Amino acid sequence: MSVGERDPHSGHMTTGHDWNGIKELNRPVPKIIWLFLIATFIFSVVYWILMPAWPLGVTYTRGLLGLDQTDTLQAQLEEGAERQSAWASQIEELSFDEIRQDTQLMDTVRDTGSTLFGDNCAVCHGTNGRGGPGYPNLSDQAWLWGGAPEEIQQTLRVGINSDHPESRIAEMLAFGENNMLGRDEIRDVVTYVQSLSDPEAVADRPQEALANGEEIFTANCASCHAEDGSGMTELGAPDLTDNSWIYGSDRQSIYDTIFHGRQGVMPHWEARLSPLELKILSLYVADMSAGED
Structure with a gap:
């Protein structure tokens, strides 16, 4: 160096x-x-x-200013609760129809409901409510148990096939696994069920299979899905004549549904959400469906 x-x-x-x-x-x-x-x-x-x-x-050490974030948070919570009470009491007291006619309250419902939906429902139904395989689309007009806010609130409160004592109960029987129908019979029913919502999909199928499928459908399925396949909301049985399918509308998916059966579960939210939150969420989901083109 x-x-x-x-x-x-x-x-x-x-x-x-x-x-x-x-x-x-x-x-x-x-x-x-x-x-x-x-x-x-x-x-x-x-x-x-x-x-x-x-x-x-x-x-x-507290510091000369004596600031405490716990006190700050508590003050913010109290301020938020005070602001919320102005519209919360209205939503609690008014009927669903009265709330839906109040544009300011509905703006609040959409704002608060989007957060509730994102925190509790989006994981299954998607952030846009359009669902996916095994999860219903909440943004269309197809409803298993009815799409009015009152009916949605009941579904949210007790769930479907949940452990709530008042749960809605719905089950698609396993016609194949339980040997109620043979494989050829199920294939014919699949053909008929497809024809209810999309006649073009079965244009190349034998008329004999279609007629046989209709006969089997009337004997085994109409009691839940109605003779015309339009479903029954009081039983939670889906409408088979529209284009809304939870598990898929292709032949294999429909075959699997008839053969193995379905028993989807919707958890109940009565113990997790307050009555006010359930009401807001019901209105939000109903409004989401009403906005669908």
């Missing part, structure tokens, strides 16, 4: 380090850095004195 010398251009001493003729200068720390460090230190000391800062076992 070479002996330190003064750089003729900058006037600073070198450190004595040399890399291929490039010498390192021994420059002092810039004043702006010292000012920044000093300002930071002063700020820290002032903050420690004024604000809660140092842990002391089970407690902490």
Whole structure:
């Protein structure tokens, strides 16, 4: 290592380090850095004195200002509850129809309901409510138990096939597994069921299969789905004449449904959501369906 010398251009001493003729200068720390460090230190000391800062076992230094985030949070919660009470009491007291006619209340329902739906329902039904395989589309007009807010509220409250003592109960029997129908009979029923919503899908199927499927349907399925296949909301039996399918409308999916049966579960929310939240969520879901083109 070479002996330190003064750089003729900058006037600073070198450190004595040399890399291929490039010498390192021994420059002092810039004043702006010292000012920044000093300002930071002063700020820290002032903050420690004024604000809660140092842990002391089970407690902490309170600071001269005596600020407590618990008190701040509590004040914010009380302020929010006060703002909420202005419209919450109206929603609790008014009927569904009266609320739906009040544009300001419905704006509140949409705002609050979207949060409730996202926190509790979107994981199964999607953020847009359009559902997916095994989960109903809530944004259309097809409802298993009815789409009026009152009916939606009841479904939310007790669930479907849930452990609630008043749960709605619905089950699609396993006609194949339980040997109630043979495979050829199920195939014919599939053909007939497809014809109810999409006649073009079975245009190439034998008329004999279609007629046989209708006969089997009348004998085994009409008691729940109605003779015309339009379903029965009082039983939670879906309408087979529309284009809304929970488990799929292709032949294999319909065959699997008839052969193995279905028993979807909708959890009940009575113990998880307050009556006010259930009412808001019911209105929100009904409004979501009403907005579908």
